[in-house]
Amino acid sequence: MSVGGIFGAASLRGENVVGIVLEGLRRLRFLGSDCAGLAALMDNKIIVRKERGDVEEVRRKVKLAELSSPVVLGHTRFSTHGRPYRDNAHPHLDCDNEIAVVGDGAISNYEKLRDELVMRGHVIRSRSDFEVLAHLIEDEVKKNKDVVQATASALGRVQGFFSFAVLSRDGTLLAYTTKKPMFIGIKEGAFYTISSSKCALYGYADNYIEVEGDEVAVISGKSLAVYRYPDLAKVEKLPKRLEVAPNLVEKDGFPHHMLREIYEIPYAILRTLSTVQERYLRFASHLLARARNIYIIADGTSLHAGLVATYYFTELAGLSPIAVSAAEFPLYYIENVGPGTVVIAISQSGETGDVIASVYEAKLRGATILGLTNYVGSKLAMFSNLYLPIGAGPELAVPATKTFISTLVLLYILALNAGSELGRLDKREVEERVRTLHSFADMLLSEIPSIDRSAESVAKELVLCRGGYVISRGITYPIALEGALKLKETAYVHAEGMEAGEFRHGPVVLVEKGFFTIFIVPVERRAAEATYPLITDAHRKGATVVTIGPREEMSFKNVPGSQIGLPTIHRHLAPMLTSIPLQLIAYHLGGLRKLPIDTPRYLTKAVTQ
Ligand code: F6R
Numbered sequence: 001m002s003v004g005g006i007f008g009a010a011s012l013r014g015e016n017v018v019g020i021v022l023e024g025l026r027r028l029r030f031l032g033s034d035c036a037g038l039a040a041l042m043d044n045k046i047i048v049r050k051e052r053g054d055v056e057e058v059r060r061k062v063k064l065a066e067l068s069s070p071v072v073l074g075h076t077r078f079s080t081h082g083r084p085y086r087d088n089a090h091p092h093l094d095c096d097n098e099i100a101v102v103g104d105g106a107i108s109n110y111e112k113l114r115d116e117l118v119m120r121g122h123v124i125r126s127r128s129d130f131e132v133l134a135h136l137i138e139d140e141v142k143k144n145k146d147v148v149q150a151t152a153s154a155l156g157r158v159q160g161f162f163s164f165a166v167l168s169r170d171g172t173l174l175a176y177t178t179k180k181p182m183f184i185g186i187k188e189g190a191f192y193t194i195s196s197s198k199c200a201l202y203g204y205a206d207n208y209i210e211v212e213g214d215e216v217a218v219i220s221g222k223s224l225a226v227y228r229y230p231d232l233a234k235v236e237k238l239p240k241r242l243e244v245a246p247n248l249v250e251k252d253g254f255p256h257h258m259l260r261e262i263y264e265i266p267y268a269i270l271r272t273l274s275t276v277q278e279r280y281l282r283f284a285s286h287l288l289a290r291a292r293n294i295y296i297i298a299d300g301t302s303l304h305a306g307l308v309a310t311y312y313f314t315e316l317a318g319l320s321p322i323a324v325s326a327a328e329f330p331l332y333y334i335e336n337v338g339p340g341t342v343v344i345a346i347s348q349s350g351e352t353g354d355v356i357a358s359v360y361e362a363k364l365r366g367a368t369i370l371g372l373t374n375y376v377g378s379k380l381a382m383f384s385n386l387y388l389p390i391g392a393g394p395e396l397a398v399p400a401t402k403t404f405i406s407t408l409v410l411l412y413i414l415a416l417n418a419g420s421e422l423g424r425l426d427k428r429e430v431e432e433r434v435r436t437l438h439s440f441a442d443m444l445l446s447e448i449p450s451i452d453r454s455a456e457s458v459a460k461e462l463v464l465c466r467g468g469y470v471i472s473r474g475i476t477y478p479i480a481l482e483g484a485l486k487l488k489e490t491a492y493v494h495a496e497g498m499e500a501g502e503f504r505h506g507p508v509v510l511v512e513k514g515f516f517t518i519f520i521v522p523v524e525r526r527a528a529e530a531t532y533p534l535i536t537d538a539h540r541k542g543a544t545v546v547t548i549g550p551r552e553e554m555s556f557k558n559v560p561g562s563q564i565g566l567p568t569i570h571r572h573l574a575p576m577l578t579s580i581p582l583q584l585i586a587y588h589l590g591g592l593r594k595l596p597i598d599t600p601r602y603l604t605k606a607v608t609q
Contacts, residue, residue, distance in 0.1 A: 003271060003393035004090060004104045005031035006165050006182070008073040008173050008194040009204070010219050017191060018067050020204055021074040024193065025055045027200040027250050030257065031104070032078025032394055034377070035089035037062075039100035039167045040069035046100050046169055050075075050089035073167040073194075075102035078394045079376045083127070091167070092131035094138035095123055098169045099147070101137070103130035104196060105162030105178070106274035106391065113157060130164060137166065147172050148218055152232055161270035165194050173219040175211055176229065180267050182211040184224060186239055192219045199244045199253045207239035256597045258397035258490070262583050263448055268392040268402040269441040269576075272409045273434065275391030284370055284386055285417040288313075291368075292340030294321035297329045297358050299607070301400040301485060302346040305407040307478035308575045309344075312415035315572075317422050319415075326354035330361050339366035346411075347371075348390060348403040349606035350378020359383050372410055374403050388414070397598040398605050399490045401583045404482065405576050409437060412572060433570075440573050447567065448580065454564045455584030458546050459491075461516075461562060462585065463592045465544055467494035468516030470582065471503060471534070473527040476520045479575050483518065483582030489600045491589035500531045513542035518585070520578045521549030521556060523571040528555070535559050548581050 005028025009017035018040065025036060036058040037050020047069075049062040055076050059065060075090035091100040107113070110129035113136065118124055122135045136157055140150030147168040155176065163177035175182045175194045185193035185205025193204050194217070201208055211217045214229045226235045244253065254260035261268075288294060294313070296306035306323040313319040321344065324333060337343070343362045347355045350373035359369050360383065371384030374392050381387045392406035416433055419425040462468070470483040481497030488495055498507060500522065511517060517538040522528045532555050539545045539560040549556040551565025564581045590597045 003032050003078040004102065004196075005029070005076040005200075006074075006102050006104055006163065006175070006194065006196045007200060008165055008167065009071075009191050010171075010173050011070040011191045012189060012222050014070045015191075016068040017070060017072050018065060020191070020193065021072045022055065022059060022064060024195055024200050024204070025074045025076045028076055028196060029055060030250065030252065030260070030394065030396055031196060032076050034079050034084035035077040035086070036075065037089045037091055038064050038067060038072055038074045039091040039102075040067045041071040041167065041169070041171055042067065042069050044169070046093065046097055046167060048091050048093055048100060050091065051086050052084050052089065071167060071171050071173060073100060073102055073165055073173060084377050087126040088128050090128065090130060092126060092128055092134045094134040096138060098141060099134050099137050100167045101130050101134040101164055103133065103162055103164035105180075105271055106160050107132060107158045107162060108160040108274040108277075109158065111277055111279065129160075133158065133164060147174060148216065148227065148232065151176065151216065152230055155229060160274035161267075162274070163196065171220070175217045177211055177213060177215070179213040179270065182217070184209050184211060184217050184219070185242065186224070192224055194219070197252045198242070199249045201242055202244040202246060202249045205242050208242045209237040209239050256397065256587070258399055258401060258587050258597050261395055261397055261402045262580065262587065264393070265402045265405050265448065265580065266441040266444040268406045269409050269437060269444070271393055272391045272406040273413070273437060275389050276410060276413065280386065280388060281414065281417050282421075284388060284414060285421040287342050287368055287370060287386070288317070288319060288414075288418045289421040291342040293336060294319060294342045294344065295329065295333060295337070296321050296323040296344045296346065297326040297355060298323075298346035299326050299352055299354055301404050301482060302348060302407060304478045304482040304485070305404055305411060306344070306346050307481070308408055308475065309411035309415065311475045312412050312572065313418065316415045316419035316425060318424055319418060326352065326358045329358045334361060334365065337362050337365045337367050341365075341367040342370055343367050344370045344372065345380060345384065346407060347378070347380050348374040348392075348395065348400055348407065350375040350380035351606040351608050353608045355380060356383065372407060374406070398600055398603050399486060399583075399586070399597070404579060408576050412437070433572075436570055436573070440569065440576070443567065444580070451564065451566070451581050452584050455581050456588045458562050458564065458585050459588030459592055461544050461546070462493070462589055464514070465493070465516040466514055468518065468543070469496050469498050469503075469507060470518045470520070471498045471500050471531075472520035473500040473522040473531060474524040475571060476522055476574055476578050479520055479579050479582065482579055483520070483586070486583055486586035487589065489603060490586040490595070490597055491593060492595055492600070493589065500527065500534060503534050508537075511538050511541045511543045516544040516546065518546045518548065518582070521547060523574040532559065535561070546585075548578055
């Protein structure tokens with residue numbers, strides 16, 4: 001499975017388009033840079049060249065620029081499951097080299113389909129789900145269908161969240177997406193291009209059309225057509241003028257990767273849900289249900305996700321894991337570690353020094369390590385007895401945003417499965433809650449832009465403050481800690497995350513003009529009722545007060561100061577939802593202070609020492 005950038009081109013004049021596709025892939029490196037490859041139609045055959053590495057490295061290693069073809073399809077990959085090896089790089093071919101496929105996302109029922117295809121005699125060369133798609137299309141082509149009909153029939157077999165493109169030996173290029181739009185560029189009389197990002201079309205298209213969920217775009221000869229899946233009825237699309245700021249091309253039109261990654265959160269959630277394979281989830285739940293004791297170890301943002309998970313495991317599975325900083329774990333908890341202990345180690349990078357050292361020590365004592373990481377080629381993935389991929393896709397900004405939400409999603413479904421394994425939840429309830437996560441992702445697609453606008457105006461109020469508190473209680477208490485961390489690292493402002501019950505036990509003395517207090521209204525009713533008076537109190541003392549809470553509730557509507565109103569959702573999703581305005585406030589405050597948002601001083605994406 002993989003996240004990836006897709007770029008293809010077809011010349012209308014028979015000219016070589018390899019250079020265009022290579023430049024397109026270079027611009028899409030923010031979607032992945034573990035592996036890259038091209039499929040080119042040459043002498044009536046599909047030639048595939050691919051390798052491990054960034055597109056520039058791969059270009060040199062396998063001499064991509066030596067290829068010459070009027071129809072080319074390319075990919076740049078980020079591994080979310082199959083490791084970053086040559087065989088797992090895209091494009092993938094079917095058995096007869098008739099079909100090349102590149103993809104982004106995950107086919108969730110891939111393991112079952114793979115086993116079936118192998119039983120039917122297909123030769124599968126990789127651990128990539130998109131190879132399975134090439135073979136499914138092959139089966140349909142053999143039934144005398146054209147590539148469009150064959151792809152539509154193959155789609156009937158696959159589930160998940162993905163986009164893909166196909167190059168067939170007859171020169172047809174095809175693109176399909178379940179949800180995340182793809183873009184077809186039109187350079188009048190010259191060529192068509194296919195891209196995962198509109199901005200990557202810059203210079204190669206005057207106009208474009210957007211391929212939306214369940215649409216199939218087909219470029220064949222000189223024609224371009226869009227069909228609706230599954231009935232293949234033609235869809236009329238009016239091309240739009242392509243307007244892209246050249247300096248933002250490599251960030252998908254956003255000024256910073258951090259903002260781009262926050263806007264990607266809905267897709268990251270869907271990726272996580274499609275990436276994690278049921279058989280590994282079952283295995284992990286089985287381990288947890290039988291554990292003698294459970295520790296969750298992580299640092300920074302990942303530790304905050306681990307703290308939220310303690311609520312999930314307690315409420316949904318009746319388990320009581322201890323979440324602790326990976327640096328602290330070997331000093332105070334290691335004596336209780338032995339056979340029967342399960343250590344859930346969380347690290348988006350999979351390289352954090354304290355996490356790896358603790359995992360090593362726990363393993364020596366006989367513990368079972370369950371690793372959660374966004375990088376399948378990382379040390380954590382290698383040292384774990386079992387690892388579950390976070391599957392958020394690459395995160396380039398140092399401040400973690402979408403990986404945090406995806407980690408929460410993964411921990412939540414793990415706790416749900418553990419609850420089912422322990423007989424506390426029935427299978428139907430687990431499925432229902434997973435469906436809710438899908439609708440949550442859909443809801444975020446429309447909510448994030450308005451949260452962003454509110455966060456930007458809040459940031460303008462906070463810019464004059466010297467520091468402040470982020471306060472909550474219950475399941476969103478760890479989000480107060482996370483919000484404070486985001487403010488520190490992104491906006492260089494002192495902020496302290498606090499449990500609301502502690503506020504009056506000392507911290508209140510700092511509250512005055514020039515100080516901010518950001519409250520996240522707790523989702524637990526009793527805790528919410530106890531928090532509202534603190535908001536009024538902080539406001540009366542002259543602080544700049546911001547409240548993040550349920551926009552439908554009267555008590556929220558009446559709070560003094562600024563508000564960021566959010567929709568009411570299931571209480572277990574509140575940590576995911578409430579962290580988004582805090583990420584955006586930190587982002588805009590960093591922007592107002594003209595800070596290097598994606599690369600804060602002294603920090604690196606993985607703290608390995
Ligand atoms: C915060 C941040 C850090 C990391 C921490 C752990 O935005 O990026 O606090 O969360 O260094 O990193 P991982 O998850 O890679 O182990």
